[in-house]
Amino acid sequence: MKTGLDVIHEGLYVSECCLQxxxxxxxxxxxxxxxxxxxxVWEVIEEDEVTQAA
Ligand SMILES: [Zn+2]
Incomplete structure (x- = not known):
């Protein structure tokens, strides 16, 4: 996901440039x-379980 976009899935991300x-x-x-x-660009490492309101 690029800088400036909204986060859709909460979780742990790593930056493509510095692996931060x-x-x-x-x-x-x-x-x-x-x-x-x-x-x-942020790559997802670990997506949290989304608690979706049913
Ligand atoms: Zn960087």
């Missing part, structure tokens, strides 16, 4: 890479 792991919560916005401050 960060947790994003649902409805947050993907930030720039915290390490190099560049626009980046």
């Amino acid at each position: 792991t960060t947790r994003f919560a649902k409805d947050q916005t993907f930030t720039r890479c915290p390490k190099c401050s560049a626009l980046t």
